[in-house]
Amino acid sequence: MLKIEQLQISYETFGLEIEEIEFPQGVNVVLGPNGGGKSSFMEGIIGYGHETLSKRSIQFRGEPLERVEGIISYLPQENPRFRVLVREYLTMTSGSVPKRVFDETVMNFDLEGLLGHSIESLSGGEFKRAQCAQVALEDKPVIMLDEMEQGLDMNYQHEMMDWICREGEGKVIVASMHDASLALTYADTITLVKDGRAEGPMPSASVTAEMLSACYGLPLTVKRQEGVALVYRNLL
Ligand SMILES: Nc1ncnc2c1ncn2[C@@H]1O[C@H](COP(=O)(O)OP(=O)(O)OP(=O)(O)O)[C@@H](O)[C@H]1O
Ligand SMILES: [Mg+2]
Numbered sequence: 625m626l627k628i629e630q631l632q633i634s635y636e637t638f639g640l641e642i643e644e645i646e647f648p649q650g651v652n653v654v655l656g657p658n659g660g661g662k663s664s665f666m667e668g669i670i671g672y673g674h675e676t677l678s679k680r681s682i683q684f685r686g687e688p689l690e691r692v693e694g695i696i697s698y699l700p701q702e703n704p705r706f707r708v709l710v711r712e713y714l715t716m717t718s719g720s721v722p723k724r725v726f727d728e729t730v731m732n733f734d735l736e737g738l739l740g741h742s743i744e745s746l747s748g749g750e751f752k753r754a755q756c757a758q759v760a761l762e763d764k765p766v767i768m769l770d771e772m773e774q775g776l777d778m779n780y781q782h783e784m785m786d787w788i789c790r791e792g793e794g795k796v797i798v799a800s801m802h803d804a805s806l807a808l809t810y811a812d813t814i815t816l817v818k819d820g821r822a823e824g825p826m827p828s829a830s831v832t833a834e835m836l837s838a839c840y841g842l843p844l845t846v847k848r849q850e851g852v853a854l855v856y857r858n859l860l
Contacts, residue, residue, distance in 0.1 A: 625649050625685060626766055626796045631668045632679035633820075640664045640820035650812035651792040652825050654800040657840055660818040662800040663701050666770050669798075670698050684766065684796075697759040701770040701800075703751075710746070710754055711739040718761040726761070732787065733757040748775035756784060765795050772799040773806060785810040804836060808846065808853030828853075 631642040640661045654662050667673055669682060670692055682689040689695060715721060730736055733753045738746065746754060752775045759767055767788070773781045788797050789810055801807045807814060814831045815824030816839045833846040836855060843858040
């Protein structure tokens with residue numbers, strides 16, 4: 625569905641090179657170590673950073689994707705805050721939406737009590753929920769979230785994973801994460817990005833402890849039980 629035919633980014637001391645990977649409809653999680661290239665990969669898909677982007681050939685539903693507006697909602701790893709009320713912030717990028725849709729979204733993201741607050745005054749996790757609600761209201765066919773669980777408490781991490789799983793029923797989701805247990809529990813596919821190279825997407829169920837250990841340079845165990853995955857460091 626979202627096909628990256630070629631993507632090449634060259635910074636002074638780091639290069640990312642991707643050939644032929646395709647993200648299907650559903651939840652596609654990108655994992656990998658700090659500095660591995662996850663954010664660069666996502667920025668490259670968006671087309672951000674022209675001067676460092678030497679190759680970029682992307683297709684969505686078989687059509688070349690030159691301009692991403694209208695197709696991709698993108699939540700970067702770092703986001704500036706504005707002095708604007710949550711109520712206004714939510715529809716800033718979507719324009720007016722039916723009241724019913726707005727109210728439902730506000731409820732889904734537990735933002736009822738925060739609508740009259742300034743975006744600047746929100747806690748880290750509250751801001752993240754407002755950002756995700758803004759993305760939900762944009763209602764574009766591809767959602768890309770960089771470090772999607774960052775700043776969320778355990779309850780909201782699961783709520784947000786439930787949300788992207790629902791969105792993934794009709795959209796292509798690409799989310800980078802650091803919590804491998806959460807990722808393997810909820811994702812349909814996993815892509816490992818390290819040293820500017822990508823391995824995947826592969827079905828979540830096929831990701832082994834050996835693959836993750838090699839990716840992070842850390843001896844890890846993967847346990848799967850009753851639909852839940854647990855990734856932990858070997859202590860012996
Ligand atoms: N604009 C830039 N100019 C020069 N180097 C950059 C730039 N952006 C990223 N890099 C370098 O590219 C490498 C990959 O960075 P990137 O942000 O893509 O990693 P990441 O996988 O998202 O890491 P993290 O998990 O820490 O967010 C790093 O070594 C980083 O220092
Ligand atoms: Mg990053």
